[in-house]
Amino acid sequence: xxxxxxxxxxxxxxxxxxxxxxxxxxxxxxxxxxxxxxxxxxxxxxxxxxxxxxxxxxxxxxxxxxxxxxxxxxxxxxxxxxxxxxxxxxxxxxxxxxxxxxxxxxxxxxxx
Amino acid sequence: xxxxxxxxxxxxxxxxxxxxxxxxxxxxxxxxxxxxxxxxxxxxxxxxxxxxxxxxxxxxxxxxxxxxxxxxxxxxxxxxxxxxxxxxxxxxxxxxxxxxxxxxxxxxxxxxx
Numbered sequence: 574x575x576x577x578x579x580x581x582x583x584x585x586x587x588x589x590x591x592x593x594x595x596x597x598x599x600x601x602x603x604x605x606x607x608x609x610x611x612x613x614x615x616x617x618x619x620x621x622x623x624x625x626x627x628x629x630x631x632x633x634x635x636x637x638x639x640x641x642x643x644x645x646x647x648x649x650x651x652x653x654x655x656x657x658x659x660x661x662x663x664x665x666x667x668x669x670x671x672x673x674x675x676x677x678x679x680x681x682x683x684x685x
Numbered sequence: 686x687x688x689x690x691x692x693x694x695x696x697x698x699x700x701x702x703x704x705x706x707x708x709x710x711x712x713x714x715x716x717x718x719x720x721x722x723x724x725x726x727x728x729x730x731x732x733x734x735x736x737x738x739x740x741x742x743x744x745x746x747x748x749x750x751x752x753x754x755x756x757x758x759x760x761x762x763x764x765x766x767x768x769x770x771x772x773x774x775x776x777x778x779x780x781x782x783x784x785x786x787x788x789x790x791x792x793x794x795x796x797x798x
Contacts, residue, residue: 577728604783613693616773616788623782663728672717672777672784676728
């Protein structure tokens with residue numbers, strides 16, 4: 574496996590469910606990111622982990638909870654989401670002082 | 686005022702045309718300037734990046750940065766149907782322990798055979 578892998582590719586969940594998104598990078602990078610991509614909006618930065626420490630939490634609601642157990646893995650735990658949370662969730666990685674991100678293919682999330 | 690402004694399009698051109706994509710920005714702290722390409726159902730992929738004002742060429746693609754005007758461009762020569770995608774400009778500035786990247790909304794390009 575190479576690059577950044579995200580699972581699942583698609584997820585439909587009810588507002589009372591709990592689910593997790595997984596991201597894994599095989600590039601030796603030491604920074605990982607969660608972005609939200611909604612129609613007609615720019616990519617919104619949600620969380621940043623650099624050297625396994627959370628360095629940014631961009632005013633994201635507490636129903637989104639990130640976890641970074643090591644430099645290769647990143648999770649986004651979801652609970653009691655709202656329909657407006659439906660979007661494409663993208664994971665990316667880079668060197669901590671690098672500017673070129675490598676993105677995964679994303680998880681298309683639908684909240685019903 | 687948004688930090689990065691980009692026309693979302695869509696932009697439709699015939700095959701072989703020269704395509705010009707543009708962004709303006711307001712934050713003088715931006716140091717690196719990038720273009721990402723995003724195909725449908727895929728994540729963005731880094732196409733080109735540049736640090737200084739001027740031009741950078743890579744095959745059919747030329748990235749242009751004018752820091753004095755806070756304006757960046759991407760030119761695609763001899764456009765192909767395979768170039769049909771959404772093009773996102775992006776700019777980064779140092780933010781503590783990492784380079785924080787701010788994206789434009791993306792311009793959807795369609796190249797018609």
